[in-house]
Amino acid sequence: MKLSKKTLDQRLNQLYDVIIVGGGVGGLSAAIYLQRYRLSCLVIEKGKGRSFWMQDVTNFVGFPPHTPGRELLQRGQDHMLGLDADYLRGFVEDVQDDGETFAVKVKIGKNDSSYPVFRSKYLIAASGIIDNLPQLENMQNVFDYAGFNLHVCLICDGYEMADKRCGLFVNTESAINTAFVLNWFTPYITVFTQGLCEVGAEMRQKLQDHGYPLVETPIRQFLGHDHEMTGVELVDGSQVELQTGLVSMGSQYHNGYLQGLDLEWKGGSLPTDSMCRTSHPRVFALGDLKEGINQVSIAAADGTLAATAIWREIRRGSPPRRWEENLIGAEVS
């Protein structure tokens, strides 16, 4: 059921088999599998993750190619609630490993917050990433286009950018190298640093050799209408015409709550085995939070894998169910 401030008290004494941090595609897939394995789980979702922002999921097999991310999430949520999983809107602040169980502290509500603690045997970290966006004075101007034709994922949306005039928005010199992958899709690339980083002579030469202009002047605003970005206006008043854009400014991992656990890290992501198990035997990591490519289809499969590994372990540690009626019969005969 969907837990609220009013109903969550019922669950504070329950030991869940699994608590899943993150209600994106990976977390929802795990919840669907876990419930179908007859295990109990709670999904805790802070809201507005990466798939929520996707206007079109264009590459997930079986879906019409313009399915909004939030429709996908809503369907997954309905699916897991139909299987009696629990779902809570809240922000996981901290997880404590008590040896056999985890204590998961959640902040609920922005104002007048409460901080309930839930318990589980296993933890699935499916809290993903959020992409850094250009920081303009009027952020609404960025949100108007981000996820529409201002993209954040080359693998997802390179196809949409094909042969278009594309702005590449970066904040480090090394991110400029994205241009030399993006050019598989389009060579009409203008690189915008907004002056956020130094660009060395070698990189300048490389850009010039490819014919890609470099613009270092900060951006005043994106231009466009109806969620279609058509260019940028710089702070000096000049304008650059564009047909699409790619933001390559890194991303934030939502992993703060994991910092108290004994886990092996690789940057902000978690190395896992083939079943998505981290270095901690009772912690699994899915989707964007683990190493590998960040795709909806991968997250969905990760949910399957983690849930299956947990089920196998719990099942193997449980006594077998016998058909008692037949046993009585057998003893009599």
Added chain:
Amino acid sequence: MKLSKKTLDQRLNQLYDVIIVGGGVGGLSAAIYLQRYRLSCLVIEKGKGRSFWMQDVTNFVGFPPHTPGRELLQRGQDHMLGLDADYLRGFVEDVQDDGETFAVKVKIGKNDSSYPVFRSKYLIAASGIIDNLPQLENMQNVFDYAGFNLHVCLICDGYEMADKRCGLFVNTESAINTAFVLNWFTPYITVFTQGLCEVGAEMRQKLQDHGYPLVETPIRQFLGHDHEMTGVELVDGSQVELQTGLVSMGSQYHNGYLQGLDLEWKGGSLPTDSMCRTSHPRVFALGDLKEGINQVSIAAADGTLAATAIWREIRRGSPPRRWEENLIGAEVS
């Protein structure tokens, strides 16, 4: 486009980037990604694979829980055709490795067959498995229930069998061990061997200890109506009442066409690296054909991985696209 006997001539001189053997969920996912990576591919589908038989795909996140497998396949097909992938109904008989390219020989049409040969740089083996079913005189009687409440996959459908009277249909003694996993979902298990295998004293004792009856008499027919199996009638005329069933009689890998290639095997399946690459650098294997659990979500992710690995390799081997107009400008200034 959908190729037919009449139109396929247009493609015989084309070198595809990738030929995908199998138009199940894995193959379709790969095709969607490849076309979006601006690569060319041909999907060859023989028809009636495992997902085609699934009446309800109940565990794929984002789908209503009673989506028929064939609807999923149709949607994936529409999606890839919309991206200009090629699709052909036919049976791949043989693949020859000519060093740089593969020659893929296809049998088209049951009668008056033709045997065109298509060429590609890479091969994706996504031809899956098909489950062995009980062989009765009237196979239509089996097909009436298989994929409905006579299941073939414990992971997919254990939940549907929960606490029901379940027939477990096996053809080897070792397959009887499925009972001791199935009992996580239901303990009301009757094992049917149809006399196809010997059952040793130890296994008989184990079944008795669990209270699971063993029936070795061959089956005459499944009983039921409207695709709901309600029991079996044995050849001696006696009947056993059931509410559901699980067939655990192994499966056939569709891998005959791969036998001429230099590949490492593990039974009928192919070991792969984390990007689904087999021991042959230009052959990838997806879904049920590779090692691991056989699930729709896994196949979809495998398609993503294989397509991405192939794209990376082709891209890295290709000259960069330069913005020529700007280069001329740069030279003048």
